Amino acid sequence: MMDVLKKVPVREQDAKVRAANFEEVCLGYNKEEAMEEAARCINCKNAQCIKGCPVSINIPGFIEKVKDGDIEAAYQIISEDSSLPAVCGRVCPQESQCEGKCIRGIKGEPVSIGKLERFAADWARENGIKPAGAKEKKGKKVAVIGSGPAGLTCAGDLARMGYDVTIFEALHEAGGVLVYGIPEFRLPKQAVVEKEIENVKSLGVKIETNVVIGKSVTIDELMKEEGFDAVFIGSGAGLPKFMGIPGEQANGVFSANEYLTRSNLMKAFRTDCETPIMRGKKVAVVGGGNVAMDAARTALRLGAEVHIVYRRSEEELPARVEEVHHAKEEGIIFDLLTNPVEILTDENAWVCGMKCIRMELGEPDASGRRRPVEVPGSEFTMDVDTVIMSLGTSPNPLISSTTEGLEVNKWKCIIADEEHGRTTKEGVYAGGDAVTGAATVILAMGAGKAAAKGIDEYLS
Amino acid sequence: MYKIVQAKELTTNIYLMVVEAKRVAKSCQPGQFVIVRTDEEGERIPLTICDYDRDKGFVTIVFQTVGAATQKMAWLKEGDAFHDFVGPLGCPSEFVTQDIDTLKKKRMLFVAGGVGTAPVYPQVKWLHEQGIEADVIVGAKTKDLLILEKEMEEVAGNLYVTTDDGSYGRSGMVTQTIKDLVDEGKNYDTCVAIGPMIMMKFVCKMTKELKIPTIVSLNPIMVDGTGMCGACRVTVGGEVKFACVDGPEFDGHQVDFDQAMKRQQIYKTEEGRAFLRAKEGNTHHGGCGNCTDGGKE
Numbered sequence: 196m197m198d199v200l201k202k203v204p205v206r207e208q209d210a211k212v213r214a215a216n217f218e219e220v221c222l223g224y225n226k227e228e229a230m231e232e233a234a235r236c237i238n239c240k241n242a243q244c245i246k247g248c249p250v251s252i253n254i255p256g257f258i259e260k261v262k263d264g265d266i267e268a269a270y271q272i273i274s275e276d277s278s279l280p281a282v283c284g285r286v287c288p289q290e291s292q293c294e295g296k297c298i299r300g301i302k303g304e305p306v307s308i309g310k311l312e313r314f315a316a317d318w319a320r321e322n323g324i325k326p327a328g329a330k331e332k333k334g335k336k337v338a339v340i341g342s343g344p345a346g347l348t349c350a351g352d353l354a355r356m357g358y359d360v361t362i363f364e365a366l367h368e369a370g371g372v373l374v375y376g377i378p379e380f381r382l383p384k385q386a387v388v389e390k391e392i393e394n395v396k397s398l399g400v401k402i403e404t405n406v407v408i409g410k411s412v413t414i415d416e417l418m419k420e421e422g423f424d425a426v427f428i429g430s431g432a433g434l435p436k437f438m439g440i441p442g443e444q445a446n447g448v449f450s451a452n453e454y455l456t457r458s459n460l461m462k463a464f465r466t467d468c469e470t471p472i473m474r475g476k477k478v479a480v481v482g483g484g485n486v487a488m489d490a491a492r493t494a495l496r497l498g499a500e501v502h503i504v505y506r507r508s509e510e511e512l513p514a515r516v517e518e519v520h521h522a523k524e525e526g527i528i529f530d531l532l533t534n535p536v537e538i539l540t541d542e543n544a545w546v547c548g549m550k551c552i553r554m555e556l557g558e559p560d561a562s563g564r565r566r567p568v569e570v571p572g573s574e575f576t577m578d579v580d581t582v583i584m585s586l587g588t589s590p591n592p593l594i595s596s597t598t599e600g601l602e603v604n605k606w607k608c609i610i611a612d613e614e615h616g617r618t619t620k621e622g623v624y625a626g627g628d629a630v631t632g633a634a635t636v637i638l639a640m641g642a643g644k645a646a647a648k649g650i651d652e653y654l655s
Numbered sequence: 656m657y658k659i660v661q662a663k664e665l666t667t668n669i670y671l672m673v674v675e676a677k678r679v680a681k682s683c684q685p686g687q688f689v690i691v692r693t694d695e696e697g698e699r700i701p702l703t704i705c706d707y708d709r710d711k712g713f714v715t716i717v718f719q720t721v722g723a724a725t726q727k728m729a730w731l732k733e734g735d736a737f738h739d740f741v742g743p744l745g746c747p748s749e750f751v752t753q754d755i756d757t758l759k760k761k762r763m764l765f766v767a768g769g770v771g772t773a774p775v776y777p778q779v780k781w782l783h784e785q786g787i788e789a790d791v792i793v794g795a796k797t798k799d800l801l802i803l804e805k806e807m808e809e810v811a812g813n814l815y816v817t818t819d820d821g822s823y824g825r826s827g828m829v830t831q832t833i834k835d836l837v838d839e840g841k842n843y844d845t846c847v848a849i850g851p852m853i854m855m856k857f858v859c860k861m862t863k864e865l866k867i868p869t870i871v872s873l874n875p876i877m878v879d880g881t882g883m884c885g886a887c888r889v890t891v892g893g894e895v896k897f898a899c900v901d902g903p904e905f906d907g908h909q910v911d912f913d914q915a916m917k918r919q920q921i922y923k924t925e926e927g928r929a930f931l932r933a934k935e936g937n938t939h940h941g942g943c944g945n946c947t948d949g950g951k952e
Contacts, residue, residue, distance in 0.1 A: 365881050367692055367699070367739040375883075405741035407881055410687075411678040433883040437895065444890060444914055446921045453884035461698070461878065469698040469724050470878075471922045544917040591882050593900070 200303025203232040205310050210524035214495055217379045217464055220521060221285070224307075226266070229314040233262035235299060236306045243296035244308060249641030250348070252276045254293055254308055261311055270319035273312060274326040278351030278395050279344060279640065281320060281387045282373060284313025287637045288515050320390050328398045329357040335654050338363060338423040339400075340408045340594065343371020344636045345429030345627030347395050348643030349650075353427075354398035356651050361423075363406040368460060371431055372636070375460040376452075378489050380496070384459070409597035414623060425622045425650045428609060429643055430594055432628035436586040438481070442538030443584075447473060447546035451482070451490040451585035458493050475499045475581030479549055481535055482585030483507070488518040490583045491527045501527050502577065506534040506554050506567045532556070532567065536574065538582055549577045588633045598623070608632055615649025616642060624649055657691075657740035660713060662733045665802045668720045669770055670729050671705070677712035679704075679742045685777040686748030686872065686904055689716065690880045692739035693731065698724040701877045703774035703849075703903070704743065705803075714740075717773035717802070744880045745903045748778055748847070749870065755785055763789040764836075764843040764867070765811075766829050766858050768850020769796070772803050774872055775849050780810040788812030790841070792832045794850070798823035829854060830861045843867050848907060852919060856912035863908050871907035873898045875919055889915050 206222040207213075213220050224232065236258040244254040253272050260269035273280045289295070289309035297305030318324075335358055339350045342364040350360045368374050373388045382388060396402065408414065408430070417423045435450035437443050454472070457463040463472035478494040480487050483505035495501045503522070505512060508531050512519055523529070532554040539548035553573035556565035595603045600620040602610045609618055609625040616624040626642025628634055661673035679689055688703045706715035720726045731737070750758055763782070767775035772793050782789050791811040795801040796819045808814050816824030817832045825832055829850070837843075846869040848858040855871040862869040875898050878884040882900040889898055892909035896902060 365741070366879060367741070375879075405739050406678060407741060407744065410743055411682060411741070433879075433881065435883070435885045437885070437888075439895075444888060444895065444918065446918060450885040453878055453886045456878050456884050462696070468696045473921070544914070591900075593881065 199235060200299075202235075202304045202307040202310075203228050205307070210521075210526075213380065214525040217496055219383050220380050223317060224310055224314045226264070226314075226318070229261055229311055230264055232307050233258045233311060236262070237298065239298055243298065244293040244306075247292040247294075247296035249292065249637050250276045250644050252293075252312070257315060258306065258308070258311055261315060266315055266318045267322070267324050269315040270324055271327060273315055276644075277640065278326070278348050279391050279636075280312050281316035281391050282344070282382060283637055283640070284309050284311075284316055285382050285387070286377060286635075288635060290516065292637065316391075317387075320387075325397050326351075326394055327355075329355050331357050332359070333357040333654070335359065335424045336361070336422055337650060337654075338417045338421075338426045339429065340414075340426065341365075341371055341429040341431055341627075341629070342369035342392070342402060343373065343429060343431050343627065343639065345431075345629075345639035345643035345646075346371065346427065347392065348640040349427045349429060349624075349626065349647045350400045351395045351398055352644055352647035353650060354395070354400045356647070358651075358654070360399070361401045361403060363408055364402060364404045365407040366460065367404050369402045369404060371429075375456045376486065376489070378455065378459055378493050379464075380492065381489065407593065409593040414594065414598045414601070414620075418622065424654055425624065427616070427643070427646050427650060428594060428618070428623065428625035428629055429627045429639065430591060430629045431639075432588045432633045433591045434589045435584065436588060437584055438535065438586065440535060440537055442540055442546070445538055445540040445546050446544050447475070447580055448538060448582045448584065449473070451480070451486045451583050452588065454490050454583050455486070455493060458497075464493070464497060472497065473581055475579070477579045478502070478581040478583060479504050479530075479535070479577060479579045480583045480585055481505075482587070483512040483514055484585060484587070485514045485518055487585035488514045488522050488527075490585050492522055492525060494581070494583065495525055495527060499581070502530050502579070503527055504530045504533050504535060504549075504551065504577075506532065507564065508532055508556060511564050530577075534567065534569070535582075539576065546580055546582055549579050549582055550574060551577055588628075590629050590632065594629075606632055611646075613642075614645060615652065616646030617649055617653075622653065656736035656738065658736045659731055659733055662731060662735075664729075665717065666800050668729075669717065669800070669802055670720070671715065671717045672731070673713050673715050674737060674740055675712055676714045676740045676742075679714050679740065680707045680709050680712045683707050683714065683743035684747030684751050685781045686751065686774075687743035687745050688874075688880075688903060689714065689740060689742030690744060690877070691716070691728070691737050691741075693724065693727045694738050697727065697738060699739075699878060699880065700724055700728070701744070701874060701880055701899075703872065703874070704777060705773040706777055706780070714742075717770060719770040741880070745899060746901070748904055750778075751781065755787075758782070758785070759787055761844045762842055763787070764833070764846045765789055765791045766794070766833065766846060766848040766850070767791065768794045768829055768848075768854040769800065770802070771850030771854070771872075772807065775847070776803055776807060776810070778847060779807065783810040790836070790843070791815070792817065792829050792836075794819070794829035794832070794854070795823075796820065828857070830857050833858065833861055833865070837865055846870070847872075847904075852912060852916050855907060855910075856916070859907040859910070859912070869907040870904050871910060872903045873905060873910070873915060874903065875915060876921060889918075
């Protein structure tokens with residue numbers, strides 16, 4: 196008999212097996228499991244889960260359809276609000292959003308909303324169901340810069356409203372962080388990301404790759420010469436941060452962005468692709484966010500012993516609990532309350548170790564987290580040959596520096612109002628990491644959605 | 656896809672291709688670069704722009720085959736196409752944004768080495784079109800490896816060719832020619848040197864002694880070319896810069912060449928290959944810039 200207080204467990208690849216492959220970790224629900232889990236939803240009148248969703252999906256609505264076994268209807272309900280359900284079902288931090296608000300969660304486990312969303316989206320894809328497109332055309336052109344979560348969402352929503360949308364992508368492949376950042380084992384590229392992007396295209400969205408806005412063409416040129424009536428900037432936060440410690444330019448020190456881009460976008464983990472990646476024997480990943488977990492788990496799969504080096508304690512790890520759990524299961528070693536002070540190099544400038552210092556937690560700082568302070572005299576050397584810096588990213592100035600009238604704040608983030616994504620330049624909207632600095636996929640999608648509404652109001 | 660409208664071998668292992676890339680041709684400036692990819696599995700290869708025709712939408716690139724990826728490029732023929740061709744990337748040469756009248760008063764020297772002649776060409780041509788004649792030194796190992804001599808002659812004020820083995824023009828390294836020209840009474844306010852890292856290092860050493868401010872164009876390892884990966888970081892004047900967005904041109908007297916040369920070897924040199932072989936076993940699969948058979952060495 197099922198325990199109604201508990202989620203229907205989701206099948207996963209065994210930790211020992213998956214630590215050596217790039218196949219997806221979570222295998223998802225099948226139809227029976229999904230229907231059983233959906234039956235746990237009590238269909239609240241005043242559904243709190245919807246309020247916890249940055250794109251306000253009608254969650255009880257789609258879950259009810261899953262419960263009835265009408266998966267196509269469930270998918271269409273989700274598609275009204277989300278262009279990337281198969282992605283969100285996999286990478287959203289549901290525990291702090293929809294599932295965090297679920298009434299079931301007060302006494303027991305919340306409904307597994309994320310896994311149900313994933314199931315509905317996967318089922319639709321496998322059965323060739325496409326999202327419903329616009330009924331009539333508006334005859335107006337919108338340019339979307341960046342094909343990551345913010346851009347795809349904004350483009351999808353605008354296309355559904357009837358706008359003629361073109362996405363401009365700087366890289367050779369569409370998807371932004373979904374293709375260069377998040378690894379295959381969390382988010383399959385061909386099976387999931389490519390198909391979701393095809394769905395967005397099926398709404399009429401055009402995607403032009405290999406266009407670097409601010410270099411290949413400017414926003415002003417798009418509006419004045421190419422006839423775009425409005426522009427949405429969803430260019431992300433791409434610039435990696437480094438620590439500024441000695442030895443950081445040594446061979447064998449990489450930004451998490453570089454390491455992940457080589458593996459994810461350039462497919463360096465595969466033997467049939469040209470781009471090389473360094474397969475270290477002992478790798479230190481500095482940082483404690485989701486990107487750090489992704490880099491660590493990638494290095495592990497490439498054959499290394501991997502250490503997460505983080506200056507605070509486990510409680511402060513910014514990564515999702517599920518990611519930390521998965522990382523530990525796979526054998527990642529966590530060196531907490533530890534901070535690098537110098538990277539040691541051999542005579543040929545290759546990394547041969549990392550000098551670290553132990554930390555302890557002091558008084559809370561401005562962020563409310565207890566501030567890590569060095570323990571005097573606690574320096575020690577870690578024996579590593581590769582160091583991956585995963586300290587966060589900041590927005591790329593390529594667009595803001597080439598667009599007159601587009602203002603940025605002191606962190607170089609584009610200034611845009613939250614409700615409509617309106618920037619300081621007329622007809623130009625922005626959202627996602629380019630505005631907020633590095634955040635999550637779903638928050639970027641929420642911003643893309645808000646901006647689509649803002650653009651629609653502006654052009655109506 | 657980006658169609659190749661012309662393809663020819665300039666000399667052994669150095670190829671010129673004219674590629675249809677309208678957006679790049681429309682907006683590129685001297686000093687900037689592109690990133691190309693031959694096919695879906697290909698590496699992203701950064702190449703400096705050699706020439707452009709805004710009306711036709713053509714961009715000219717020149718490259719030397721150094722490994723599997725560039726060898727695959729070399730096999731492409733007229734009528735074939737690149738899978739990807741993105742740009743222009745990086746900042747234009749500083750003089751492009753400077754006041755023309757001030758520029759006209761400057762005595763400029765360009766020093767090109769080997770395949771580095773290609774990125775020097777659009778700079779000298781641009782100046783020539785503004786009525787500014789610059790002196791150009793082109794160095795090559797030997798006569799047969801000299802490229803774009805005729806083209807350069809048409810746009811340069813004075814062209815000095817030197818070969819390491821003395822088989823053509825002057826004899827010796829480009830640094831020797833710089834010194835000779837200065838000894839002959841030439842004065843220069845600024846120098847631009849583009850070529851192999853080791854050449855740029857020694858040109859800078861020389862021009863520092865001669866007190867000629869010198870710009871160099873760096874071509875470190877890159878992945879995205881838009882500032883995202885940080886692979887191309889170089890130390891300039893004690894500060895970390897990304898060659899792809901802050902460069903590729905920098906004050907040569909401030910560049911830490913020794914570090915830059917070591918970083919270039921990550922996937923490249925014998926040492927690096929041995930290192931990777933040791934680390935990777937038989938999984939090393941090309942793209943290192945050295946294993947011409949795709950890594951199955």
